[in-house]
Amino acid sequence: MNTISSAAESVDATTPSPAETPNTEASTPPGAVDSSQERPAAIAPDGSAGSAPAAASAAPSARALLKQLQQQFPAFRDCLPLAIGIDKQLLARVPGLDRKTMRAALGIHTGSMRYLRAMEKATQRFDLDGVAGADVTDTHRLHAKEQLQLRFKKEAERKKAEKAAEAEAEAARLRQEKLQQLASKFSRG
Numbered sequence: 001m002n003t004i005s006s007a008a009e010s011v012d013a014t015t016p017s018p019a020e021t022p023n024t025e026a027s028t029p030p031g032a033v034d035s036s037q038e039r040p041a042a043i044a045p046d047g048s049a050g051s052a053p054a055a056a057s058a059a060p061s062a063r064a065l066l067k068q069l070q071q072q073f074p075a076f077r078d079c080l081p082l083a084i085g086i087d088k089q090l091l092a093r094v095p096g097l098d099r100k101t102m103r104a105a106l107g108i109h110t111g112s113m114r115y116l117r118a119m120e121k122a123t124q125r126f127d128l129d130g131v132a133g134a135d136v137t138d139t140h141r142l143h144a145k146e147q148l149q150l151r152f153k154k155e156a157e158r159k160k161a162e163k164a165a166e167a168e169a170e171a172a173r174l175r176q177e178k179l180q181q182l183a184s185k186f187s188r189g
Contacts, residue, residue, distance in 0.1 A: 060101060061101070062101050062104030062105040062107075062108055063105070063108065065097075065101050065102065065104075065105040066105040066108055066109055069090075069105065069109075073128040073129070073130075074126075074128075074129060074130035075126045075127065075128050075129070075130050076109060076128075078130065079109075079112075079114045079115050079118050080118065080122075080125075080126040080130060081115075081118055081119050081122040081124065081125045081126060081136050082106075082109075082110065082125060082126065083125045083126060083127050083133045083134065084125065084134065086106070086127070086128065087099075087102060087103070087106060089127060089128050090102055090128070093128060111147075113148070113151065116144045116147050116148050116151075117144075117148065119136065119140060119141060119143075119144035120141055120144040120145050120148060121141075122136040122141065123135060123136055124136065
């Protein structure tokens with residue numbers, strides 16, 4: 001098993017690394033499962049792994065794991081601000097959980113628009129069972145607000161570029177039509 005420094009073990013639920021942040025242009029929406037990927041092993045209500053088919057012995061995809069966590073834990077299902085160190089709680093409650101897949105699932109969850117909106121207004125963080133814990137700091141609320149503003153700005157720029165491309169395509173189509181009309185007009189006589 002890989003040894004990871006203790007600083008790298010705790011996940012700050014509001015700051016996913018760029019590698020963990022979903023690509024909004026080409027990814028499936030948060031919570032959606034790619035049907036080409038394997039299904040995860042079931043998690044029993046007590047948090048232990050249930051029996052799984054032989055095909056699911058490999059680590060599940062991050063999105064499949066996230067869907068599984070949303071079904072099992074109120075903090076994920078209700079998109080509550082997660083407690084700092086939620087990764088350690090998950091590892092304790094779900095034995096055999098792949099750390100890399102868990103971190104990717106946490107990154108997808110904490111980078112989602114729904115989670116960022118919840119963090120922007122939150123005052124409390126919650127454990128896996130939805131029990132309130134520590135307060136959300138102003139720094140974390142500000143970070144969530146900045147992330148939302150950045151996403152809205154990128155989306156507006158994307159729509160503007162898309163609209164400009166459509167306008168250019170229409171102008172090219174009209175130019176081509178006029179050229180064809182001129183060509184047919186002068187080829188007659």
